[in-house]
Amino acid sequence: MMTRIFSLLILFAILVVLGGCTTQPQFKGTILDPALPAPDFTLTDHNGQPFTLSEQRGKVVLLFFGFASCPDICPAELANLAAVYRELGTAANELQVALITLDPERDTPERLALYVQAFNPTFTGLYADSAILAPILKEYGVFAERRDLPGSALGYTIDHSGFVYLIDTSGRWRAIFAHGTPVTDIVSDVRFFLRERGGSDGG
Amino acid sequence: MYRLLAMITTMIIILALSACATTPTASPESAPAVTLGNLTISEPWVRAASASATTNSMSSDSHSSMSMSATTAGYMTIRNSSAEPDFLIAAAVTDLAEAVELHTSTTENGVMRMRQVERIEIPAQGGVELKPGGFHIMLIGLKRDLKPDETVRLTLTFERSGTVEVSAVVRKP
Numbered sequence: 001m002m003t004r005i006f007s008l009l010i011l012f013a014i015l016v017v018l019g020g021c022t023t024q025p026q027f028k029g030t031i032l033d034p035a036l037p038a039p040d041f042t043l044t045d046h047n048g049q050p051f052t053l054s055e056q057r058g059k060v061v062l063l064f065f066g067f068a069s070c071p072d073i074c075p076a077e078l079a080n081l082a083a084v085y086r087e088l089g090t091a092a093n094e095l096q097v098a099l100i101t102l103d104p105e106r107d108t109p110e111r112l113a114l115y116v117q118a119f120n121p122t123f124t125g126l127y128a129d130s131a132i133l134a135p136i137l138k139e140y141g142v143f144a145e146r147r148d149l150p151g152s153a154l155g156y157t158i159d160h161s162g163f164v165y166l167i168d169t170s171g172r173w174r175a176i177f178a179h180g181t182p183v184t185d186i187v188s189d190v191r192f193f194l195r196e197r198g199g200s201d202g203g
Numbered sequence: 204m205y206r207l208l209a210m211i212t213t214m215i216i217i218l219a220l221s222a223c224a225t226t227p228t229a230s231p232e233s234a235p236a237v238t239l240g241n242l243t244i245s246e247p248w249v250r251a252a253s254a255s256a257t258t259n260s261m262s263s264d265s266h267s268s269m270s271m272s273a274t275t276a277g278y279m280t281i282r283n284s285s286a287e288p289d290f291l292i293a294a295a296v297t298d299l300a301e302a303v304e305l306h307t308s309t310t311e312n313g314v315m316r317m318r319q320v321e322r323i324e325i326p327a328q329g330g331v332e333l334k335p336g337g338f339h340i341m342l343i344g345l346k347r348d349l350k351p352d353e354t355v356r357l358t359l360t361f362e363r364s365g366t367v368e369v370s371a372v373v374r375k376p
Contacts, residue, residue, distance in 0.1 A: 071274040076335035114253040153302035
């Protein structure tokens with residue numbers, strides 16, 4: 001009798017754990033439900049070419065707002081996104097990571113190119129002047145405020161919100177990740193949104 | 204029998220859970236800890252970065268050269284075995300950056316802020332970790348690229364313990 005109960009327990013333990021590994025989308029990021037069409041924009045990439053968000057359909061896009069003179073937190077986030085890219089393996093071909101600079105005054109295309117490509121050669125740095133940038137920041141709810149640093153050789157810094165925005169393969173804004181979200185959590189959600197595009201195999 | 208089955212169940216769960224988990228990446232080699240009086244400085248590292256290709260093109264115009272400058276940050280753990288606190292008050296490099304400053308980053312309500320600080324406290328009988336998202340040594344206006352695996356010399360000055368030089372490993376960004 002006791003043996004049978006334990007056999008059942010073992011079986012149950014196996015099922016629970018295997019289930020945790022594979023099926024059931026358990027989202028790690030904050031999910032936007034219902035999904036909204038991602039506010040579209042056309043910015044200039046670090047090669048001087050136009051980059052239109054809605055033309056990235058077919059790929060999952062991870063958007064991050066930052067600036068190249070941010071040597072501490074922004075690189076930590078971009079390093080995480082580079083790790084996400086590595087973890088995804090071949091599926092990363094359908095991932096586009098883009099950094100939108102909040103500091104167009106200092107972040108020239110050359111500088112953005114050096115900055116983002118140090119993390120991953122496929123990452124794109126995007127810039128636009130403040131007038132074009134302002135409505136985009138508003139639509140994505142990005143907080144950014146220039147702050148003078150008297151006495152620092154840096155001159156000024158930009159206080160900013162540090163979320164990563166996930167746009168799905170159909171151009172819909174689906175999820176937000178807080179700064180410092182573990183790499184495995186982002187990978188898990190990106191994988192889901194890439195699979196979802198396949199349609200039939202929901203998991 | 205009872206105990207054996209319980210153990211098997213536990214083992215299966217542990218095995219299965221470890222199969223789910225990702226393997227941690229090995230941390231790069233770091234230089235041995237350096238001591239200075241009651242202070243121990245361990246695992247100093249600097250984030251790799253590219254100096255801007257056009258840094259020197261307008262050297263006569265200080266604003267332009269500043270606005271083009273590339274930055275990076277240095278990190279380490281400092282322990283203090285003394286009964287008195289000490290303070291990191293300055294850091295310096297030779298021929299590597301135009302300025303070296305002490306900064307801190309904070310994240311509050313999702314907003315990331317970076318501020319210059321005058322000094323970083325190393326508490327008595329305690330320690331402080333300079334790490335991404337917190338205290339860091341900021342190198343402003345890089346004069347050359349910093350490539351992974353090279354080492355750079357950092358000179359640290361403490362209020363009580365004085366000055367020491369450490370070798371920091373350059374790591375991938």
